[in-house]
Amino acid sequence: METGGRAGGRVTLATVASALGVSRATVSNAYNHPERLSPRLRSRVLRTAGELGYAGPDPLAATLSRGRVNALGLVYEDPMSFAFSDPAAVLFLQGVSEVCEREDLALVLISGGPGSAVARVALVDGVICYCDIPVDGKLAAIVERGLPFVVVDGPQVPGAGHVGIEDRAGAAAAARHLIDLGHTRLGVVALPLVDDEWEGTADLDRQDRARYRASRERLLGYQDAVGAAGLGWSAVPVEERSPYGRDAGRRAAAALLARRPRPTALLAMSDELALGAMAAAADAGLSVPGDVAIVGFDDVPAAADAHPALTTVRQPHREKGRRAAELLLRRGSPGPAGDEHRLPVELVVRASTGPPPGR
Amino acid sequence: METGGRAGGRVTLATVASALGVSRATVSNAYNHPERLSPRLRSRVLRTAGELGYAGPDPLAATLSRGRVNALGLVYEDPMSFAFSDPAAVLFLQGVSEVCEREDLALVLISGGPGSAVARVALVDGVICYCDIPVDGKLAAIVERGLPFVVVDGPQVPGAGHVGIEDRAGAAAAARHLIDLGHTRLGVVALPLVDDEWEGTADLDRQDRARYRASRERLLGYQDAVGAAGLGWSAVPVEERSPYGRDAGRRAAAALLARRPRPTALLAMSDELALGAMAAAADAGLSVPGDVAIVGFDDVPAAADAHPALTTVRQPHREKGRRAAELLLRRGSPGPAGDEHRLPVELVVRASTGPPPGR
DNA sequence: GGCGACTACTAAACCGGTTCAAAGACGGCG
DNA sequence: CGCCGTCTTTGAACCGGTTTAGTAGTCGCC
Numbered sequence: 001m002e003t004g005g006r007a008g009g010r011v012t013l014a015t016v017a018s019a020l021g022v023s024r025a026t027v028s029n030a031y032n033h034p035e036r037l038s039p040r041l042r043s044r045v046l047r048t049a050g051e052l053g054y055a056g057p058d059p060l061a062a063t064l065s066r067g068r069v070n071a072l073g074l075v076y077e078d079p080m081s082f083a084f085s086d087p088a089a090v091l092f093l094q095g096v097s098e099v100c101e102r103e104d105l106a107l108v109l110i111s112g113g114p115g116s117a118v119a120r121v122a123l124v125d126g127v128i129c130y131c132d133i134p135v136d137g138k139l140a141a142i143v144e145r146g147l148p149f150v151v152v153d154g155p156q157v158p159g160a161g162h163v164g165i166e167d168r169a170g171a172a173a174a175a176r177h178l179i180d181l182g183h184t185r186l187g188v189v190a191l192p193l194v195d196d197e198w199e200g201t202a203d204l205d206r207q208d209r210a211r212y213r214a215s216r217e218r219l220l221g222y223q224d225a226v227g228a229a230g231l232g233w234s235a236v237p238v239e240e241r242s243p244y245g246r247d248a249g250r251r252a253a254a255a256l257l258a259r260r261p262r263p264t265a266l267l268a269m270s271d272e273l274a275l276g277a278m279a280a281a282a283d284a285g286l287s288v289p290g291d292v293a294i295v296g297f298d299d300v301p302a303a304a305d306a307h308p309a310l311t312t313v314r315q316p317h318r319e320k321g322r323r324a325a326e327l328l329l330r331r332g333s334p335g336p337a338g339d340e341h342r343l344p345v346e347l348v349v350r351a352s353t354g355p356p357p358g359r
Numbered sequence: 360m361e362t363g364g365r366a367g368g369r370v371t372l373a374t375v376a377s378a379l380g381v382s383r384a385t386v387s388n389a390y391n392h393p394e395r396l397s398p399r400l401r402s403r404v405l406r407t408a409g410e411l412g413y414a415g416p417d418p419l420a421a422t423l424s425r426g427r428v429n430a431l432g433l434v435y436e437d438p439m440s441f442a443f444s445d446p447a448a449v450l451f452l453q454g455v456s457e458v459c460e461r462e463d464l465a466l467v468l469i470s471g472g473p474g475s476a477v478a479r480v481a482l483v484d485g486v487i488c489y490c491d492i493p494v495d496g497k498l499a500a501i502v503e504r505g506l507p508f509v510v511v512d513g514p515q516v517p518g519a520g521h522v523g524i525e526d527r528a529g530a531a532a533a534a535r536h537l538i539d540l541g542h543t544r545l546g547v548v549a550l551p552l553v554d555d556e557w558e559g560t561a562d563l564d565r566q567d568r569a570r571y572r573a574s575r576e577r578l579l580g581y582q583d584a585v586g587a588a589g590l591g592w593s594a595v596p597v598e599e600r601s602p603y604g605r606d607a608g609r610r611a612a613a614a615l616l617a618r619r620p621r622p623t624a625l626l627a628m629s630d631e632l633a634l635g636a637m638a639a640a641a642d643a644g645l646s647v648p649g650d651v652a653i654v655g656f657d658d659v660p661a662a663a664d665a666h667p668a669l670t671t672v673r674q675p676h677r678e679k680g681r682r683a684a685e686l687l688l689r690r691g692s693p694g695p696a697g698d699e700h701r702l703p704v705e706l707v708v709r710a711s712t713g714p715p716p717g718r
Numbered sequence: 719g720g721c722g723a724c725t726a727c728t729a730a731a732c733c734g735g736t737t738c739a740a741a742g743a744c745g746g747c748g
Numbered sequence: 749c750g751c752c753g754t755c756t757t758t759g760a761a762c763c764g765g766t767t768t769a770g771t772a773g774t775c776g777c778c
Binding site for chain 4: 727742744
Binding site: 084085 | 414415418419420421422423428429430432438439440443444449452453456457459460463464465466467468469470471475476477479480481482503504505
């Protein structure tokens, strides 16, 4: 299908140049450096180009010489449609896109993780990995390509920028809050610890093998608080479901709430999981926080709108997105200083937590 | 900052070739056409490449020769962060991204509309315009570039694909539903009609100038039903607020509900607007549907979760996204057949509508 | 009238690959 | 032994521009 070209081959800069009897450099200049051209010739060039149906320098070819694509990649591990249904990811995307707009950059969404076929060939100046990078084993395509990149929430990778939050401290604050309220029987609604789609109660061994950095750190945070309170960590059930959405939280919480003695408080590793847990409590005819207290992690908008409003650990999702994008843009300039950002979190106490029943 | 290159210039295919004393074609073949090479030489090439720190053919250069970028652009008119907070847009994005993943394509988000600087240079094989294209006046950069493109919900553009829904029929069904229930005093909570950020009651003249195709069609649909019922359209106030989010709905509805006599039913052009209108009703101490009936448009997930659940016009957002992407991929093959898709809508009656008070 | 400074434009190298026709090596076959 | 087909590998053109060094031509000035 004809998309602008002429029958006898495509109209290129050279076509225009020879039609006018000028050099290609001149035509190029007419578009990119008007001041290097007499106004008269420039307008002749532009007019002829118009008549020939020349749409201006091909951005791809221009990019090849200039070396800059003006696009920023965002790598996600799961299908992108998951990202769009995860409110935390959406907030993060908003932060990234704000910077892209300000800098006139396109935002290239790359799914399938840093080793995918798309990641191998995507035309970008740099990449934000909104996922874990497998530090062990085979390197990711992104790394191999030598593209500047920033890892968000994942592990620190040599040579890459990093943006994260105080996962461990935040999780500890959440657990401490429950413990301070008097809870002693806790349960954890966990994000996936390993990318094997496994479901069940994660024992200490599996907890130890946790691959996802955020999951691991939050688990450690809970553990810190439980340990500090003199409660035994091994008595705290950690329920893992896959994938990481609201339904997973519902199912994990259902399992926890079916235990006897029943936990009086649930620590959810994300708000989506927590909201699922609230649904599970309702399913079981339990009141929140009367029968069971629930605390989330993220503070997405839905947390404040929930009934009861969700106690959670607030993290600055949009800011994380902005920082990641800005960090990536600064890459290329010297000085590894400021290549790591660890953003603070804050416990937000709302209505979903209270003292345990009978206290 | 060094990102993979050597001090003495970047490592290219030519570097590897001369290091081995073979031609560049051979090195290229080692990556792209292994079968054209003796296994022995191929492994030599790959090994040397590894030693030299060559990351494989540069995708950008490869693209230039091959002519295909393997990326699909999505143009949005407002800031992308708006798109991410619009549930309908998010569903649409999910549909598009599903196809991208299946086809191993990157999804390039382009904000600022089809004439923006980013649209002018974005490296994509084709573009989906999730926004109106200004058919009059200056052509969009996308059109000028001769890229294949598909317009969604917008006007039909010669040479472009098109995906839309039965806006007019859907809107008419919504209005008819209210009229059948006995409502005679209606009000419209409108999406922006013109891109001038104007706010107020849109008179017939402004309604006539409505630039956004979906807004215009829905307005016509309402008008169809009102006219068919023998009610006067000019008596129906159309409140316009900007931008198009929940807060706009709340403010527009507040203005409508402050009128005397008060409308007994509100037609909202989107679910977000309708949800805002429900908030406005609550603000005014009115019950829904007891004092005022509300019907939306879109059927986003939040519509079913609302209290009361929202009566609305369902449209297949994800399917629209999938269709748009697939249509774009098919472009380039002959036959304009099937270049236009108009998807059906369906009135979904829930709890937010009922008979007018005192009837 | 000669010198230097500008201005306007061009030639050629370069960006980093892909591709295709053709050349060379090699083995099989009559 | 000579001819031919097959398998490897290569040279050169090509993708569509950008850029830098340099060349005419013009002007001002002493």
